[in-house]
Amino acid sequence: MLAVTSLLSAAGLLTGCAPMNPAKDAGYHAQANEINRPVVRPTRSISSFSDSLMCMDHLFRETGMSTVLITSKSIPDYSGKIAVATKEMIVTALSQMSRVSNAFRFVDYEVNIAQQDTVQNLTTLLLNNNQIRLQRPALYVSGAVAFVDQQVTANNVDMGTSASRLETGYSQSRRSSVIGMELHLGDFRSRTIIPGLDSANEIVIGSGGQGLDLSGRIGNYGVQFNVGRDYTQGSGPAIRTLVELAMIELLGKWARVPYWQCLTLEQTHPEFMRQMREWYEDASPATRGQLVRRSLLRRGYLLTENPDDATLHTALARFQTDERMVVTGVVDFPTYERSLRNFVTLSPDGHLQRIGWETAPNNNTTAAAITTDKQGQPPEVDLQVENIMLGRSGFEQGEQIFLSATVSRSSYLSCYMRNARNEVIRILPNATNKSGWVPGNQAVRIPDWMSPTPGFVMDAGLPGQETVGCFASDKNVSTQLPASLQKPAFQPLPGITSMEQIAAQMREAAGTGSTIGLAQLQWEVTPKRPTAPGN
Template sequence: MALPSPPARPQKPRGWRGLLNATLALSVLLAGCSTPLDARKDAQFQSHGYAADRPSVRPVRSISSFSDSLMCMDRLLRETGMPTTLITSKQLPDYSGRVAVATKEMVVTALSQMSRLSNAFRYVDYEVDIARQDTVQNLTTILLNNNQMQLQRPALYISGAIAFVDQNVLRNQFDAGTSASRLETGYSRNHNATVIGLEMHLGEFRNRTLIPGLDSANEIIIGSGGQGLDLAGRIGDYGVQFTVGRDYAQGSGPAVRTLVELGMIELLGKWARVPYWQCLTLEQNHPDFQRQLRDWYEESDPQARQQLVQRSLIRKGYLANSAQVLGPQSPALRTALARFQADQGMVVNGVIDFSTYERALSGFVGVGEDGRLARVGWTSKNGQSLELPGAVDASGTQVKVAERVIDMQIENIMLDRTAFEVGEQIFLSATVSRTSYMSCYMVSAQNSVIRLLPNATNPSGWVSANQALRIPDWMSPQPGFVMDAGSPGSEGVACFAAGTDLSAQLPAAFRGAPFVPIAGMRTLDDVAAALQQAAGAEPVASQRVNWQVVPRRAAAAAPAAAASAAR
C-alpha cells in the first residue's frame, strides 16, 4: 500500500534568497566599516541650513486688548498734570505653578506705556534676590556701597500674585464611531475652559502698607478645543488608516498680560483720581476685536487691503492725497508705512501685514446697537471692495487730514503756574504726535533768543512720536543744561516740528552753538518765520508756552543767563 506524499511547500520566488543574503552582507559591510563618512560631501545640503534656520513669519509687537486703554490713561494723566511718581513692584508669583510667565515685566511694560506722554511714573529697578541679580544689579550694589550712586526711594509699589489657575472647570467631550468588517470610523470633539485669577494691590513704600481700596481682583477664561476624525479599513490584504484633527489652545501668556494691564489701569486710575473707566469702554477692548479685523483682512484681496491702508495713511497725514493706488513696493508708500509703524510702537517693516492693517483701521470700527463690531466710514466700491475716503471723498467734500501736533506744558510741581521768581528753575515737556525733527527756542525778557534743542545730548533733534521730551531732563543726572528764570519780564519757549531736518536750509546764525543768542532774532515769531521759510511748502507744527518772571522775595542778584549748559 502506497503512503500518501507530504504536501508540497510553497516555493519562494527565485532570487529571493540571493537578494536577502546580499542585503545582509551589505549591512554587515556598512556597519563594520571603520572609515568615517566624508562631511564635505554634505556641504551643498548643509548650506541650505542658513536659510532654513530663519523664521518664516515676520515678528510683531505684542498688542493686547488694553493697549489702546493704556494710551488713553497716558493722555488722561497728562491732562491732569500729575507730577512724576517713582514706583516699583514686588515679584508677582504664580502659586499654582501652572502659568510660567514674567508677570513683573508685564507690569513694567504697562507702566511705561502709561507714561510716554505724561511722565507719570518712573520705575525703580532694584533686585534684592541674589538668585535674580545680574550684572547691572551687581554694579549697582558696588556703587551704592562706595557712595558713587544714589538710589531714589519710590513712593508706591505694586504687590500681588496669580492667585489661582482652575483647570478644566468646564469640560465637554463627545466620541462616536462605527465598525464594520472592512471599515471603521470614529469622531471625537472636546471643549475645555480654564479660569485664571490675578490679585493686585497698591502700597505706600514709605511705611510698607497697602492702601485700602486700591486693589484689583480680576479673572479671565482661556479655552481649548479640538475635533478629530479617524478612518480605518482594509483593501484586500492591506490596511489603510487616516487621522484628521483640528485643535486650538488659547495661551496663558496673553491672558495674564490682559489681567495685568486691566489691573494697572484700575489701581493707578483710582490712585490718580482720574476717570479711568473711560479708557475701559473702547471698542479695542471688545474680545472679538482682533478676530473680527482678521476676518475682514482675510476676506479681502491684497489690493483692497492696500487701498484701505493707503487711505488711512492719507487721513492720518502720513501720505500725500492721491486717487492712484500705489504699488506695494512704492518708496513713498513704504516710507509712510515705516513712519506710521514707528509711531504706533510696532515692528517697522514697511509692508502691509495684519498688524499694520489693524492699527491703521482700528479707528474706523465701532460697536453697533446689537453689540457687534461694524465698519465705520468704509464705503462700498463696485459692490466688491471697500475703501476709506482720502483728503477728498467721492462727493468732493474736503476731509480733514490729521496734522502734526505739539503739546507743551510746564511740569513744575505746582500746576498752572504762570509766574516764577528770578533764578527759580523751570521744567517743561513737549510731545509731538508723529516722529519728527524738533527744535526748541527760548526768548528772554531782553528779547534775546537762544536754541535749547538740538544740543549736545540730542544733536539731530529727532524725537519719537508720543514720547514726552523733558526740557531739561530733570530725571537724568546729566541733563545737559538747566533752565532758570532770568530777569523780570516775560519769557517763553517755543518748539517746532517737521518731518525733515531743516538745519541745512536755515540761516548760518541758526547753526551755531546752543544756548548762545542768535543774531537777528528777537522774538519767537521771528524764529517761526525763519523755520517756515526753510521748510517751504512743508507744514511746520509749533507750540509755545509763556510765563512772567518776578523779583525774588529775598534780595538776590539776578542770573546773567536764562539757560546755560550744565557743568
C-alpha cells in the same frame, strides 16, 4: 524572508565600509544658517488694553500729576501651573502709562539673593560704601495669580462606524479653564495695603480639537488615514491682559482720574483683533493698501493718496515707529490693524462694525471712505512745564526750568527761547540732537534732566516775560532756513525778536503742501527774593 535578508545585507555593507566623509555633506549642511532663520516677521506684543494704557498716560498728563516712585513685590502663582514673568509685565504696563506723562518710575531693586544679577550686586556694593543712594518709593504692587481652574467645562464627542473593510471615527473636544488674579496697591512707608485699591479679575482661556480617522483593508493590505485640528489659547497673553486691566484700575483709583473712560474703547472687545483679521483676509492686497494709505493721509503721514514707493515706505516706517511696532515699512496685518482701529465701533447689539468703510460691489473686498484735507494735518505739539509744581506761570530769577515737548507723529522738532530783552536763541536742535528728529507720542525732555550729560541747563533770566516756542514739521527744513536762523544753538539770532518771525521763515522753507505745527509757553520771571539772615 528575502526582504529581511536584503536589509541585513545592506546593514552589514554600511557598517563594514569606511567612515562617512563630512566634507561630502558640506553642501547639505551649508543651508543650516538659512533654514534656521524664522519665516515670520516679529510682532510687538499688543494686547486688548494697549490703547487703554496710552489713554491713561494722557489722563495723567492732563491732571498734571507729579512723578511717583513705585515698586512691586514678586507676583507668585500658587497653583504652579503658569510660568510667566508677571512682575515684568507690571513694569511694562507702568512704562506704557508714563511715556508722555512721566507719571510713574519703577524702583528696580531686587532683595531676593537668588534673583540678583550683576547690576544688583554692584548696587549693593555701592550702597554699602555710601556711593549710591536709593530713593524710597511711595507705592508698591502686591498680589498673586490667585487660582487656575483647569477644565472647568469640558465637552467631548466621539462617534464611529465599522464594516468588514472600512472603519471611520470622528472626535471633537472643547475645554475651558479660568485664571484669576488679584492685585493690591500698598503704602510703602507703612507697608499697609490701601483700602479700596484692589483689583480682582478672571479670564477664560479655551482649547479645542477635532479628529477624523479612516482605516480600511484591500485584500491583505491595510490603509489608515488620520487628520486633526487643535488650538490652545496661551496663558501668557491672558496674564498680560489681567495685569494691564488691574494696573489701569489700581492707578486710576489711586490718582482719582476717570479711568473707566479708557476701558470703554471698542478695542478692549475680546473679538476685536479676530474680527480685524477676518476683514484683513477678506480684502485684496490692493484694497488693504488703499485703506492704510487713506488712514495715513488723514493722520498726516502722507500728502497724497497715491505716493511713490519710497514715500509710502517712509510713511509706513514712521507710522510703525510712532505706534511702537516692529518697523517693516510694509502693509502687514499689525499695520493694518493699528491704522484702522479708530474706524471700528460697537453696534447697538454689541457687535463690532466698521465706520467710514464701504463694501465694493460684486466682490468681497472693501474700500475706505476716509476723507482728509489735501495738504494733510500738521503735527500737533504739546509743550508743558515739568517742574515739580506743574502748571506754573512764573519763576524766580535763576530758577531752573524743565520743559517737555510731545509731537503727535514722528517729526523734525526745533525749539527757540526768547528772553526779556527780546533775544532769541535756538535750544533744539543742538550738539546733543543735531537733526531734531523725534518719535511721535513720546515726551522729549528739555533739557534732558534724566541724562547725566543733558548738554545744557535752562535757568530763568532777567525779570520780565520769557517765551519758548516749538515747531514740528514732517521734513527737515533746517538747510532751507535763512542764514540768520542757522546760527549755532544757544547763540542770539540776529534780527529775530519774536516767534512769529520764526514761524513765517519755517513756513516759507517748508514750501507749498507742507504744514508746520507750533506750540508756545510763556512765563513771568520775578526778581529773586533776598535770603533771610542766618540762612
